[in-house]
Amino acid sequence: MKRIALFLSFCIILSKGTIYAQHPATDQNWNTIFHDNFTTLNNNLWRIKNNESHGYGTNEEPQIYKSENAYIVDGKLVLKTESSNTNEILICQLGNNCHYINNGGHKYTSAEIWSKTTYRYGYFEIYAKIPSGQGYWPAFWLYNQTPDSQTTDCWYNEIDIFEGNGYLTDSVTCNVHWNFNCPIGNINDISIKIPTANYSQTYHWYGLEWNENEIKWYIDRQRVRSIKNNMDGIGIQNPMYVIINSALFPQDWGCGTNPYNIVLPNYMYIDEANIYKLICDKNTIINEIFDYNSYYYAVKKSITLSGSSSLSIGQNISLKATDFIELNQGFEAPIGSQLFLETTPCE
Numbered sequence: 137m138k139r140i141a142l143f144l145s146f147c148i149i150l151s152k153g154t155i156y157a158q159h160p161a162t163d164q165n166w167n168t169i170f171h172d173n174f175t176t177l178n179n180n181l182w183r184i185k186n187n188e189s190h191g192y193g194t195n196e197e198p199q200i201y202k203s204e205n206a207y208i209v210d211g212k213l214v215l216k217t218e219s220s221n222t223n224e225i226l227i228c229q230l231g232n233n234c235h236y237i238n239n240g241g242h243k244y245t246s247a248e249i250w251s252k253t254t255y256r257y258g259y260f261e262i263y264a265k266i267p268s269g270q271g272y273w274p275a276f277w278l279y280n281q282t283p284d285s286q287t288t289d290c291w292y293n294e295i296d297i298f299e300g301n302g303y304l305t306d307s308v309t310c311n312v313h314w315n316f317n318c319p320i321g322n323i324n325d326i327s328i329k330i331p332t333a334n335y336s337q338t339y340h341w342y343g344l345e346w347n348e349n350e351i352k353w354y355i356d357r358q359r360v361r362s363i364k365n366n367m368d369g370i371g372i373q374n375p376m377y378v379i380i381n382s383a384l385f386p387q388d389w390g391c392g393t394n395p396y397n398i399v400l401p402n403y404m405y406i407d408e409a410n411i412y413k414l415i416c417d418k419n420t421i422i423n424e425i426f427d428y429n430s431y432y433y434a435v436k437k438s439i440t441l442s443g444s445s446s447l448s449i450g451q452n453i454s455l456k457a458t459d460f461i462e463l464n465q466g467f468e469a470p471i472g473s474q475l476f477l478e479t480t481p482c483e
């Protein structure tokens with residue numbers, strides 16, 4: 137008897153083109169739990185930062201976040217960066233550390249939005265066009281932490297779905313930052329630069345799949361990176377906020393009398409934001425699927441298929457299970473069909 141047991145993701149490509157069943161937007165194993173196409177700026181979904189800065193010391197960023205810098209135009213969220221309208225002046229002299237007058241004299245304003253709710257695991261994506269120009273630091277990221285304390289419940293969690301560098305428009309950076317110590321001290325990180333088309337000229341999908349075992353990054357709905365989610369033997373397991381912002385790099389990271397040859401104003405555009413969650417049916421054992429049209433697509437405990445479950449020409453099928461997927465002798469996926477199989481945790 138010929139048998140294939142799946143303990144990792146597996147794909148059979150039997151037709152030309154993209155295997156769309158792998159993406160949550162077209163994969164019935166996923167459920168949409170958050171969708172915003174930005175016809176309005178929905179205050180029930182987002183907290184818009186106002187009169188807030190980010191970072192301190194050498195990590196302090198030179199912009200203040202203003203709520204009026206986030207607005208809707210033609211069904212797109214716009215995050216605008218511009219010169220500050222206040223009289224506060226940024227002090228930055230060649231050879232010296234940069235600092236801000238009275239700990240608040242920022243020369244620029246920009247925008248940042250946070251989800252009102254935290255999310256634990258899922259697939260997160262936006263469709264966006266991000267600004268170019270020296271100094272720009274747009275990002276789409278997940279973040280949360282407990283305060284420093286003397287208890288054992290201290291942690292810092294951050295996953296950067298992407299960070300852009302406006303001076304280098306042919307790539308983005310994908311990062312994980314973490315710390316599980318009390319009090320929270322130096323933050324550990326894993327980073328990698330991912331080549332992409334010029335992100336300042338066209339819209340691109342930026343996505344992340346996160347579960348208890350693995351973190352996977354996507355650009356234009358194609359996987360570009362995957363790591364095990366087991367940093368320090370723990371991994372990123374806590375619920376996190378979803379954040380979209382257009383920032384400027386801290387001045388101390390490249391300080392001079394004219395630190396930025398910066399184009400103002402400049403804009404980040406977001407056309408759509410989605411969050412998907414796997415549908416869990418993880419106590420169910422499947423022995424054969426006789427009708428893929430009526431099958432309840434969800435993550436099962438196990439799936440075993442043979443000739444009774446063979447695919448038909450033109451079918452595009454995605455099956456997921458927590459324990460294993462087994463293909464026995466007689467199972468067929470003919471030319472003109474697509475099959476994606478994956479073992480995955482589900483919550």
